[in-house]
Amino acid sequence: MSDTYDIIVIGAGPGGYVAAIRAAQLGFKVAVVDRQHLGGICLNWGCIPTKALLRSAEIYNYMHEAKNFGLSVKDANFDIKAIIERSRGVAKRLNGGVELLLRKNKVDVIWGEASIESVGVVKVSPSDRAAPPKGALGVGTYKTKNIIIATGARPRVLPGLEPDKNLIWTYYEAMVPEKLPKSLIVMGSGAIGIEFASFYNTMGTEVTVVEVLPQILPVEDAEIAAFARKAYEKQGLRIMTRAKVVSVQKGADSITATIEEANGTTRQITAEKLISAVGVVPNTENLGLEKLGVTVERGIIKTDGRGATNVPGIYAIGDVAGAPMLAHKAEHEGVICVETIKGMETEPMDRNKIPGCTYSSPQIASVGLTEAKAMEAGYDIRVGRFPFLGNGKAIALGEPEGLVKTIFDRQTGALLGAHMVGAEVTELIQGFIVAMSLEATEEDLMHIIFPHPTLSEMMHESVMDAYGRVIHM
The missing domain is CATH 3.50.50.60 (FAD/NAD(P)-binding domain)
Structure with missing residues (x-):
């Protein structure tokens, strides 16, 4: 030494x-x-x-x-x-x-x-x-x-909404609750907020997610985020977008949040705990x-x-x-x-080649440009989609809800982005990352043999759909 x-x-x-x-x-x-x-x-x-x-x-x-x-x-x-x-x-x-x-x-x-x-x-x-x-x-x-x-x-701390380790939690307290709260407000719908919302909702807590932006999972492709939102709401999550927590009132064993919506109206929601997940x-x-x-x-x-x-x-x-x-x-x-x-x-x-993953149910995974960002950048794009409902392995697993989406440069065939929602997509996304890193074109991807039956076949089908060659849909 x-x-x-x-x-x-x-x-x-x-x-x-x-x-x-x-x-x-x-x-x-x-x-x-x-x-x-x-x-x-x-x-x-x-x-x-x-x-x-x-x-x-x-x-x-x-x-x-x-x-x-x-x-x-x-x-x-x-x-x-x-x-x-x-x-x-x-x-x-x-x-x-x-x-x-x-x-x-x-x-x-x-x-x-x-x-x-x-x-x-x-x-x-x-x-x-x-x-x-x-x-x-x-x-x-x-x-x-x-x-x-x-x-x-x-964790980022907002004025007036400082965590107190009792009623207002950060991810520290949210990971080690002494008991499961009956109700919960999650402030922020990025990966951290959605993962905790998913966990507590599955375990039986009544969860409300409050997001100031128009869509949950703001960095994700809008179509994927919308699909995920429907799935979460079907599971019982309450989601409020274009809304923000402007103040809180603490009680002995609960917290009441005043929430301002986009039209200026306010409402109050009372819950046992509030998780602040507004970034770091x-x-x-x-x-x-x-x-x-x-x-x-x-x-x-x-x-x-x-x-x-x-x-x-x-x-x-x-x-x-x-x-x-x-x-x-x-x-x-x-x-x-x-x-x-x-x-x-x-x-x-x-x-642009750094993947993002959210491990909720369903999972979300993505890499590269969203459809909106690709269009903003001036690309003439081709978009391919393939639903889990068309995949044999997904049906056998009992996981028929999901979507694989790919975005290509129409002129060069370059893969600009890939976005997924559904079971195990956080494991699948690496295939597209490798393809982007090796500068694979749509032709390269279409000629790859994907094993059957696997969820990865949906990646293949999504590429083929972008070029009018999809088989199983």
Whole structure:
């Protein structure tokens, strides 16, 4: 161990620990600093534990539909404490896995609150989040040739709607409820809001989603979002768009939200809890960026697409480097950044090829341009669609509701975007990402043999539909 490194990474989330491991693979002496836990928000309080919760909800839903599969389940019920315990156990297991990976790759872990004293100098102070493990590196000053900032993000807080851990929750409290609320307001219909709405609705909570924009899942293709909305409402979700929570009144064990609609009228909705899911903000405060002259705009560190900031020797990846604030984007940025530092030939991240996934029921997955964005960009487009209802595997699975949509440049045949809603689409989307990355045209995709019976056949059919060659519809 040493207090001098080639690279120090500040933040051990998906971007940070992946960057550290890749740097170690390339022969750098590396340390990663974190104030609380390895794996960051994603592994401990986001991506992973929420998927564990949603899996429990999915199975619970299947139990209620058992008769549709010729099965019998009596007195289907659940233990919310056991569900939470499983979710936390999954996070703990993977947290330990990150620790083993860092140790295997000889990456030093320094525990504490990091700030940048000057270019090449990182100061680590005691953290109020967690005590360092016994014998671990901690408080001190460390020297390095390169600093990579990967400090992630935290829930956005709106004035007057500050979370109190009791009646107003963020995703932290929403993942570990002591008991299931009978009613719930979810403020925001992005991936985080919709996933929690889906989980609680499936488990029997009366859920109202409030979204200020005209459509839920605002970054998704409008047709896909509309399809998803119908499915959610069919399941019992109450959805209000063009509406915003303007104030709340707290009671002893409930909260009343005053909601303003697009026409200016207001209404009040009372629920046991309210989840604030109105996005996240980067953790760029207290790092010393201002005194170093690092360019920061609206909390986001400006980079050149390969992680470099305007100050030599200082890099930024992940949420602090801007949208989309997704774990897989952070990981990829980390690899590009480290390989650039090594002097390898790299390409700037193509944000158009970053997939987005929402793990609700039904799932949503997408990559590339929406139909509206493609038209705004001036493309002459072909659009293909194929419904789950026309796919044998979907029918056999009892999952007939869904849609696969593809968007092509009419002139070149280039795949501009792919958008899906339905069972397991978060697994299917990677096929289209690979196709886009390899610059596959519609001809390439139409000549690929897809296995039968699989859900992936719908991807093939959607491509063929865009060119008037669909078979099973």
